[in-house]
Amino acid sequence: MSAETVNKDILRGGQFLVKETKCEDVFTPEDFSEEQRMMRDSAKEFVDRELWAHWERFESKDYAYTEACMKKAGELGLLGVAVPEAYDGLGMGFVSTMLVCDYISGATGSFSTAFGAHTGIGTMPISLYGNEEQKKKYVSKLATGEWMGAYCLTEPGAGSDANSGKTKAVLSDDGKHYLISGQKMWISNAGFCNVMIVFARIEDDKNITGFIVENDPSNGISMADEEKKLGIHSSSTRQVFFSNTKVPVENMLSERGNGFKIAMNALNVGRIKLAAACLDAQRRVIGEATKYANERIQFKTPIMNFGAIKSKIAEMATNTYADESASYRAAKNIEDRIAIRQAEGNSHQEAELKGVEEYAIECSILKVAVSEDVQSCTDEGVQIFGGMGFSADTPMESAWRDARISRIYEGTNEINRMLAVGMLVKKAMKGHVDLLGPAMKVADELTGIPSFDTPDYSVLFSEEKEILAKLKKVFLMVAGSAVQKFGPQLEEHQQLLMAASDILIEIYMAESAILRTEKNAKRFGEEAQETQIAMSQLYLYNAVDIAIKKGKEAIVSFAEGDEQRMMLMGLKRFTKYANQPNVVALRTKIADKIAQENGYFLG
Structure with a gap:
């Protein structure tokens, strides 16, 4: 743990409301290290070359291209930023993982969703809850992009109420396997994943249990056609059906009945990462809208000179600035809390879980604020482009559609609003x-x-x-x-x-x-x-x-x-x-x- 971390007055989650924070104690994007700036530039270069230059392919439902880009990201090490080096990751801190998630998500919601589903909820549960054998077997392949991951929690009757799922896991007569049967829906990366985190209920347990399930169609796993969606067109999203799918007992993730806890902690990380994933999308929309407004001549002057356009651009930029500021402030708080817990003797897994859990209030705040700002930003981007903004021939239209899902992901904004206050009261x-x-x-x-x-x-x-x-x-x-x-x-x-x-x-x-x-x-x-x-x-x-x-x-x-x-x-x-x-x-x-x-x- 660095001297800087020891000397800082690190507030606990939610304490920002009742304690004054010194400006010297917050982390800002201007504090990125040289290594972090290099990571940022590497991610931006990848996005410009592989994603932004081919945004039309993502709009034409080119799932194969999404998968190919994910593989390339894996080769560059971008899928394993948060994974410990022992499992072929880069083992970088929480701020660096946020940074990569931020800058790699700017061009298209389709890739951003695939990236988030793989690195977050597809890999993280095994990395943080798996035993040593499970991590050696699966995490390395996920970190390098050799395998793709997915996360099967949501069911037709269990959305926000995640613990009410009906998928069953029955122990086989010989005690060597669990037989999983049930239906999961809205599964990102389903069309090309190799391994899934699947949640099911054993007998009449109060809480669900997590399992690591390899995607083998011959093992009772089938999928519906790709969902027809408003946005994120090249994000593979399917229903997944399990019919007596045999899963070795050693593939139970953590302990029996611990699945709900795994799911909730995954959501905490997912919420702040989703905020990060909405940042560069705003920067790029502002960039495109500004270029258009500077070049578009009406009444013999660029429309950027009109007060109505200036008002929109200013509000878009202001929200983005606040979103960046809050996201990296919270990310560094989490990173520091993880370091403190490790110094106190916690394992990497326990320190990271508790570090993120400490700032669950801030994670919910960020999820709501930034997801609504990116929707507003893209909406104003369409408006600045006028008729051209409504055309699918410009990226504004797809950016607006892709942004809409962010208010639903990782718990709806309504759920997160109530959670933020509810968690604060419980902390009190x-x-x-x-x-x-x-x-x-x-x-x-x-x-x-x-x-x-x-x-x-x-x-x-x-x-x-x-x-x-x-x-x-x-x-x-x-x-x-x-x-x-x-x-x-x-x-x-x-x-x-x-x-x-x-x-x-x-x-x-x-x-x-x-x-x-x-x-x-x-x-x-x-x-x-x-x-x-x-x-x-x-x-x-x-x-x-x-x-x-x-x-x-x-x-x-x-x-x-x-x-x-x-x-x-x-x-x-x-x-x-x-x-x-x-x-x-x-x-x-x-x-x-x-x-x-x-x-x-x-x-």
């Missing part, structure tokens, strides 16, 4: 995050006399940080009152949870952008960060608007009379700027920089 109950103390202070503040002192806002982000602190009070006010009122029944109030979650999400994303910019302004100078400062201020302005809307929605849903009036007054007080930013000027500054660079200029 366990004493891992002190929500009660800060929430009580906010309640006392509501009945107190507000300060009329004039603060000094001469230091960069001094007012923005004060507003962030007040947004945290909004969440604590709403969530604290809701927990007090509903207790264990809070999870039944889904619309309230989702409103509170939107406030929580915006706090984390806005804070991440501000801390990144503050850190870089201190080392590179404020002038060098002029556009980033504008993006941070614009993102916070939008976050405040969301907090006002969602805070009001939440408060009136459960508070009445004097309590409601007091909370609404508190909401107004906690979302008030002393110096209202000129958002039109901010957007113009951001868009002009993007136009000058002819695309997103970071990363």
Whole structure:
């Protein structure tokens, strides 16, 4: 463990809400090491050469080309970044695995899905839960791309409720095999996978069990035709049927009944990796939209000169900047937590599992925020292209369709919104995050006399940080009152949870952008960060608007009379700027920089 990790004040998952984070303690994309920058450039080169240059092939359902590109990625070592060197991987840290997932996913959702399904849920469960014999037998082949992996969890009647699957595993009379029978659906990479992680129930066990199953059609495995999908056209997606498929008992993954735990932990990693997979897609869409807007002449001027276009470009870039900032902040927190656990004597497997689990709240936040931003970005990309954006002859149309699945993958955004708040409350109950103390202070503040002192806002982000602190009070006010009122029944109030979650999400994303910019302004100078400062201020302005809307929605849903009036007054007080930013000027500054660079200029 490095001295840097020891000296940093590493917050536990969810503590960002109640503890101040110093800008020096966050990791930013500007902190990439030389090795990481080389990895990034290698991934970008592969994408430009093999994927972006042939995006039409992915739209024509060329599954064979997707498989061929996956094999090439394996030869370059891109499939084994997270796999320990003992199993023919590169054994790199969590930030590096995020980085590769980010930059290799920019060109097409079809390849991004194949890559994520293989490296994440196809390989990771064996790498983290498999015994030594299983890892030696399977992980090396998956890391090098010799074999392709898939993950069979979802069933027709078991989607979000993953533990309700009906697929059965029956022990054979001689005790040497399990016979698996059942149906799985929406299985990515099904058409060309060699091995699958399959979840089934043994007898009447409460929880499902995981199995490693080799794809052998002669062993009772059959598949439906390729699914007809809105997007990700060249991602092989099929239903898989098992009929008394014989699986050696030694291919049980982990312990009997541990499948649900495996599935949930795989989702935690999958959520933050999905956020990473949506980043370069946004950068590339911004790049294409900017080039088009700079070249498209209407009324004798490039449309990039129009304020309406500048507004779109600025918002697209601002969201991307915040998404990058939050994704790499969380990734480094996870990497540091893994290092700390390993230093304490945990195995690689246990350290990684617990390290990611610690930041499950942040993983859900990122999954929701970035997947919705990439959808918005591609939608605006289509709009900037106008009629051409609606044409399948330009990549905007396919980018928009491919982005849509990201709000469904890895648990729907609705599920993740409720999970984020639910997990935070559970952490508070366990004493891992002190929500009660800060929430009580906010309640006392509501009945107190507000300060009329004039603060000094001469230091960069001094007012923005004060507003962030007040947004945290909004969440604590709403969530604290809701927990007090509903207790264990809070999870039944889904619309309230989702409103509170939107406030929580915006706090984390806005804070991440501000801390990144503050850190870089201190080392590179404020002038060098002029556009980033504008993006941070614009993102916070939008976050405040969301907090006002969602805070009001939440408060009136459960508070009445004097309590409601007091909370609404508190909401107004906690979302008030002393110096209202000129958002039109901010957007113009951001868009002009993007136009000058002819695309997103970071990363």
